[in-house]
Amino acid sequence: MPLISLTNLHKSYGQNEVLKGISLDIEPGEVIALIGKSGSGKSTLLRCINGLESFQEGSILVAGTSVMDSPNQLRLLRQKIGMIFQQFNLFPHLTVGRNVMLAPTVVKKTRQGEAEALAREMLDRVGLEQKFDAYPGQLSGGQQQRVAIARALAMQPLALLCDEITSALDPELVNEVLAVVRDLARQGMTLVMVTHEMRFAREVCHRLVFMHQGRLHESGPPEQVFNAPTTAELQQFLGMQ
Amino acid sequence: MVYHFEFGALIPYIPVILHGVLITVELTLFGTVLGIIVSILCAWARSGGPLWLRVPVGTYVELIRNTPFIIQLFFIFFGLPSVGVHLNAIDASILAMVINLGAYGTEIVRAGITATPRGQREAGASLGLSGPQIFRHIVLVPALSRIWPALSGQVVIVMLGSAVCSQISVQELTYAASFIQSRSFRAFEAYFVVTALYLILALLLRQILRLGGKRIFPGGKAR
Numbered sequence: 001m002p003l004i005s006l007t008n009l010h011k012s013y014g015q016n017e018v019l020k021g022i023s024l025d026i027e028p029g030e031v032i033a034l035i036g037k038s039g040s041g042k043s044t045l046l047r048c049i050n051g052l053e054s055f056q057e058g059s060i061l062v063a064g065t066s067v068m069d070s071p072n073q074l075r076l077l078r079q080k081i082g083m084i085f086q087q088f089n090l091f092p093h094l095t096v097g098r099n100v101m102l103a104p105t106v107v108k109k110t111r112q113g114e115a116e117a118l119a120r121e122m123l124d125r126v127g128l129e130q131k132f133d134a135y136p137g138q139l140s141g142g143q144q145q146r147v148a149i150a151r152a153l154a155m156q157p158l159a160l161l162c163d164e165i166t167s168a169l170d171p172e173l174v175n176e177v178l179a180v181v182r183d184l185a186r187q188g189m190t191l192v193m194v195t196h197e198m199r200f201a202r203e204v205c206h207r208l209v210f211m212h213q214g215r216l217h218e219s220g221p222p223e224q225v226f227n228a229p230t231t232a233e234l235q236q237f238l239g240m241q
Numbered sequence: 242m243v244y245h246f247e248f249g250a251l252i253p254y255i256p257v258i259l260h261g262v263l264i265t266v267e268l269t270l271f272g273t274v275l276g277i278i279v280s281i282l283c284a285w286a287r288s289g290g291p292l293w294l295r296v297p298v299g300t301y302v303e304l305i306r307n308t309p310f311i312i313q314l315f316f317i318f319f320g321l322p323s324v325g326v327h328l329n330a331i332d333a334s335i336l337a338m339v340i341n342l343g344a345y346g347t348e349i350v351r352a353g354i355t356a357t358p359r360g361q362r363e364a365g366a367s368l369g370l371s372g373p374q375i376f377r378h379i380v381l382v383p384a385l386s387r388i389w390p391a392l393s394g395q396v397v398i399v400m401l402g403s404a405v406c407s408q409i410s411v412q413e414l415t416y417a418a419s420f421i422q423s424r425s426f427r428a429f430e431a432y433f434v435v436t437a438l439y440l441i442l443a444l445l446l447r448q449i450l451r452l453g454g455k456r457i458f459p460g461g462k463a464r
Contacts, residue, residue, distance in 0.1 A: 082367070103369060
């Protein structure tokens with residue numbers, strides 16, 4: 001059974017239809033990249049999966065729960081899917097450790113000591129255990145993004161959604177973040193990412209999904225997508241990279 | 242004619258002055274703490290609370306911000322007894338100050354809440370936090386740190402405004418000044434000293450709020 005299942009998803013902002021009937025199944029452990037031009041609907045699609053965007057038609061099931069259910073169901077669902085943002089979105093008033101501990105203590109009611117141990121473990125996973133007591137403002141962009149990953153992991157999610165997580169970083173900081181994502185992929189985490197890092201997508205992903213004008217235009221394993229694109233739009237998109 | 246200053250004439254009244262300082266500090270302390278709590282609750286109601294709360298809170302804010310403090314105070318002290326609510330002068334003053342600071346503070350705190358980047362709420366939501374949890378753990382503290390200087394200014398205004406409470410016979414600092422000058426006829430000296438004391442109190446209060454802000458809001462300025 002797929003972990004995430006989208007069926008005939010439609011979304012519009014007023015008159016402007018940005019998703020025009022998307023169907024996509026994502027299996028547990030699968031690593032998928034959504035690629036395509038700006039405005040093709042990649043980020044919107046990603047944000048629909050954990051209910052940050054509403055949609056007008058179609059359905060999204062995550063581990064059997066519908067995103068459109070009650071607010072309580074949606075909160076439960078969000079605990080199962082982590083999200084990492086382009087702008088990191090760390091909480092500036094909390095230390096790195098507290099950033100990671102917040103959701104386990106507040107949402108899952110994990111005890112303080114247990115949550116701290118968990119936070120240290122997750123920060124260790126992204127190589128930042130020593131920054132436990134630092135504030136986000138004292139970290140580089142790359143470090144902040146790795147903390148954001150640790151924060152998402154602390155909820156022990158079934159899948160991670162990554163929304164252009166290296167786009168706001170200076171070029172020399174991109175690799176430390178990608179290295180963490182690569183490790184997660186190796187460990188079997190289900191990952192859905194919107195990315196412009198084509199080389200990385202090719203190396204890590206099981207499947208690439210090319211979106212064009214609100215539709216899934218073409219998809220397949222990286223070799224196929226890169227070496228034998230069938231549609232003119234994908235050829236043109238890859239030519240621009 | 243030359244006026245001979247004689248500050249020595251105030252010496253017998255030092256206990257009256259000190260008592261006045263104490264009462265002014267007491268009014269300010271209660272007025273500020275409770276007023277800030279009211280500000281936060283009303284700011285939450287106005288920015289993210291249920292619709293049925295927004296209208297009454299909005300009415301309260303506009304009503305208070307568009308009427309004089311002294312009238313609000315008189316209404317509470319002289320008006321409310323007619324409908325059976327009797328408050329002593331100090332309680333009436335604190336209530337008036339809380340209501341007054343609450344209204345101005347609501348708008349100040351609300352500005353801080355509105356300036357919260359959308360991504361902060363989204364990050365909280367995507368971790369499974371509920372709306373009230375997001376407000377309490379993610380939005381509130383950075384919002385307060387953003388507007389702390391403005392709120393501090395309003396607190397000082399309220400402290401200085403407490404001078405008006407002498408009008409309902411609260412024996413605070415301004416009351417002490419009028420009392421002394423009516424007894425000693427040393428108006429210049431009495432008001433000079435009291436003015437200086439207000440100045441010192443205001444500067445102290447600003448300093449306390451500044452240092453307090455540094456303690457409460459570590460991690461530097463919120464975006």
